Amino acid sequence: xxxxxxxxxxxxxxxxxxxVILPSTSGPGATEARAADHACARLEGPLAHRLDDLRxxxxxxxxxxxxxxxxxxxxxxxxxxxxxxLAWEGFLCDPARGGNHEGVGWARFGTGPRRKARR
Amino acid sequence: xxxxxxVDVCVVGLGxxxxxxxxxxxxxxxxxxxxxxxxxxxxxxxxxxxxxAHAVDRRLLWSDPEVMVLDDQPPQVGPWLxxxxxxxGPFAWSGFAYRxxxxxxxxxxxxxxxxxxxxxxAEELLQVxxxxxxxxxxxxxxxxxxxxxxxxxxxxxxxxxxARSLGWHPYHPPAAVGPSCDRCGLCTFYGCxxxxxxxxxxxLDRPGLEVRAGATAVEVVDTAGAPRRAVRYLDERGEAHEQxxxxxxxxxxxxxxxxxxxxxxxxLDNDQLGRHLTFHTGTMAWGVFDEVLDVDRAPAQQVGVxxxxxxxxxxxxxxxxxxxxxxxxxxxxxxxGPLAFARALDTTVPLPEGVPRYGDGLLxxxxxxxxxxxxxxxxxxxxxxxxxxxxxxxxxxxxxxxPAVRYVYRPHPEDLAQQDHLREAARRLLEKAGATQVAAxxxxxxPGGIFAGHAHGTTRMGHDESxxxxxxxxxxxGTDDVFVAGAGLFVTASAVNPLLTIVALALRAVPAIVDASxx
Numbered sequence: 001x002x003x004x005x006x007x008x009x010x011x012x013x014x015x016x017x018x019x020v021i022l023p024s025t026s027g028p029g030a031t032e033a034r035a036a037d038h039a040c041a042r043l044e045g046p047l048a049h050r051l052d053d054l055r056x057x058x059x060x061x062x063x064x065x066x067x068x069x070x071x072x073x074x075x076x077x078x079x080x081x082x083x084x085x086l087a088w089e090g091f092l093c094d095p096a097r098g099g100n101h102e103g104v105g106w107a108r109f110g111t112g113p114r115r116k117a118r119r
Numbered sequence: 120x121x122x123x124x125x126v127d128v129c130v131v132g133l134g135x136x137x138x139x140x141x142x143x144x145x146x147x148x149x150x151x152x153x154x155x156x157x158x159x160x161x162x163x164x165x166x167x168x169x170x171x172a173h174a175v176d177r178r179l180l181w182s183d184p185e186v187m188v189l190d191d192q193p194p195q196v197g198p199w200l201x202x203x204x205x206x207x208g209p210f211a212w213s214g215f216a217y218r219x220x221x222x223x224x225x226x227x228x229x230x231x232x233x234x235x236x237x238x239x240x241a242e243e244l245l246q247v248x249x250x251x252x253x254x255x256x257x258x259x260x261x262x263x264x265x266x267x268x269x270x271x272x273x274x275x276x277x278x279x280x281x282a283r284s285l286g287w288h289p290y291h292p293p294a295a296v297g298p299s300c301d302r303c304g305l306c307t308f309y310g311c312x313x314x315x316x317x318x319x320x321x322x323l324d325r326p327g328l329e330v331r332a333g334a335t336a337v338e339v340v341d342t343a344g345a346p347r348r349a350v351r352y353l354d355e356r357g358e359a360h361e362q363x364x365x366x367x368x369x370x371x372x373x374x375x376x377x378x379x380x381x382x383x384x385x386x387l388d389n390d391q392l393g394r395h396l397t398f399h400t401g402t403m404a405w406g407v408f409d410e411v412l413d414v415d416r417a418p419a420q421q422v423g424v425x426x427x428x429x430x431x432x433x434x435x436x437x438x439x440x441x442x443x444x445x446x447x448x449x450x451x452x453x454x455x456g457p458l459a460f461a462r463a464l465d466t467t468v469p470l471p472e473g474v475p476r477y478g479d480g481l482l483x484x485x486x487x488x489x490x491x492x493x494x495x496x497x498x499x500x501x502x503x504x505x506x507x508x509x510x511x512x513x514x515x516x517x518x519x520x521x522p523a524v525r526y527v528y529r530p531h532p533e534d535l536a537q538q539d540h541l542r543e544a545a546r547r548l549l550e551k552a553g554a555t556q557v558a559a560x561x562x563x564x565x566p567g568g569i570f571a572g573h574a575h576g577t578t579r580m581g582h583d584e585s586x587x588x589x590x591x592x593x594x595x596x597g598t599d600d601v602f603v604a605g606a607g608l609f610v611t612a613s614a615v616n617p618l619l620t621i622v623a624l625a626l627r628a629v630p631a632i633v634d635a636s637x638x
Binding site for chain 1: 168169170171175176411456457458461462465466476477478479481482483485486489490
């Protein structure tokens with residue numbers, strides 16, 4: 001088993017991928033939500049078993065995040081859906097989980113928590 | 120092996136069926152042990168609105184591997200069947216509480232008149248809401264529902280109006296949602312923070328009933344002693360136990376009753392065990408409207424349409440015998456909030472044409488559509504076929520090393536035609552209501568009901584011992600001390616959610632179980 005912790009380069013590549021999936025073009029996106037903080041916590045925690053499969057993607061994304069995401073999506077690669085799911089999580093999760101910084105994702109969707117999460 | 124003192128009744132599985140039977144047998148004075156593989160949680164105190172835990176990680180569902188052999192394709196490992204984990208299972212579901220109809224029961228060994236008094240008791244037990252006589256296709260009733268229907272959110276009222284304009288008869292779907300509901304909309308997968316969806320939980324704290332959570336049954340054994348039966352199970356630490364009982368009731372989800380019987384050598388006399396597996400057919404369409412609708416600010420039971428159910432489409436010339444129900448409101452795929460909604464896009468529900476799969480276009484669309492969407496989803500009857508069945512997988516095992524459930528399934532050709540018909544009806548309803556962007560699920564051989572936890576048959580009831588597994592109260596043929604409970608007994612699936620029929624059948628079985636355990 002490889003290292004269960006993302007290094008700085010992998011963290012930056014992951015943040016870049018999430019920003020391609022949910023960009024800040026027309027309002028807050030993955031970057032403003034700090035979605036990568038949440039995604040890193042998930043990948044170093046309950047989703048650590050997925051790291052080996054995702055590391056080659058992050059390695060390529062460090063050079064070309066746009067091209068990497070486009071190729072994964074075009075190829076129907078299941079890692080595209082996996083990364084897109086992490087982007088949504090980081091954008092819309094309860095802020096206590098590390099993403100959705102100051103509720104920017106909820107604000108963009110015009111909503112907020114209906115009940116408080118227990119974290 | 121820890122061997123416990125014998126009891127009168129050992130119930131395996133404490134969901135809708137098992138909880139009802141365990142509670143009923145204890146109320147009748149029997150000593151009862153209830154074994155439940157999942158935890159025992161207080162759905163009110165343990166309620167958590169965290170979308171990652173519930174809508175993403177599905178904390179309240181089992182994630183054990185299951186194998187699907189679909190249409191003779193190579194096996195695919197999932198979890199497939201959405202199965203609640205924990206004592207009082209139904210509290211984490213949406214709470215649809217339909218009666219089956221007389222035409223649903225035509226091939227059953229019991230008719231509607233046999234079930235009706237038990238339906239009435241089940242509705243009282245679950246505090247079902249509805250409006251008697253609201254539409255011409257409702258089940259016959261002798262009295263009103265225990266509670267009035269849930270009020271609709273304004274966004275779904277327009278779907279009811281659209282249905283009327285199409286000549287249909289919209290109604291308030293019956294809902295097992297008690298008076299404490301505050302319409303938070305966090306139902307399916309979440310438990311209930313007010314206890315309005317308590318299921319059978321409130322009835323499990325009674326003298327004579329011991330609940331053992333974290334207990335996974337692995338075999339029912341013949342002790343060759345007295346009592347003759349015992350259930351072997353593993354506790355959370357993996358330690359083996361044996362619980363002797365005068366009567367054993369297998370009240371797991373249908374495929375897991377079959378697995379336990381196969382592992383125990385029960386019900387093997389006539390090659391019926393595991394067969395006639397049915398789910399429900401399922402499909403959906405959804406659309407985006409110009410106005411804010413906020414349809415997720417209420418339980419799912421908003422608008423029902425039964426005009427295309429039973430044999431009505433066939434009577435109008437459609438190429439299938441049994442139809443299905445349309446429901447407008449919030450489907451399980453969207454339950455939770457914005458995260459559940461966004462994650463479902465392009466995965467469990469299709470994007471409207473022209474919406475990109477990522478990037479600013481997707482984000483702008485999702486942010487706009489979240490509060491303006493409405494779905495129409497379909498639950499259709501899945502015709503029983505003997506070749507559709509549950510087996511033990513020869514390779515894949517669960518966390519205890521037990522063989523995984525293996526589904527062998529091929530959709531009936533009529534069911535595929537039915538889905539096409541109902542999908543277009545759902546699309547038509549949305550367009551009539553004014554949706555500006557509509558998308559519908561593509562045709563699929565995967566039975567949609569599997570994602571709602573609706574699995575029926577495999578231990579069917581019947582008077583003819585050569586074509587069934589149990590009698591009409593669930594007593595397994597060839598035994599006098601092993602009962603089956605739950606949707607495994609269903610002869611046909613109908614087009615309605617199974618919860619109320621599961622509880623009605625369980626209530627009906629209690630006197631027989633009490634009697635058998637007192638001999």
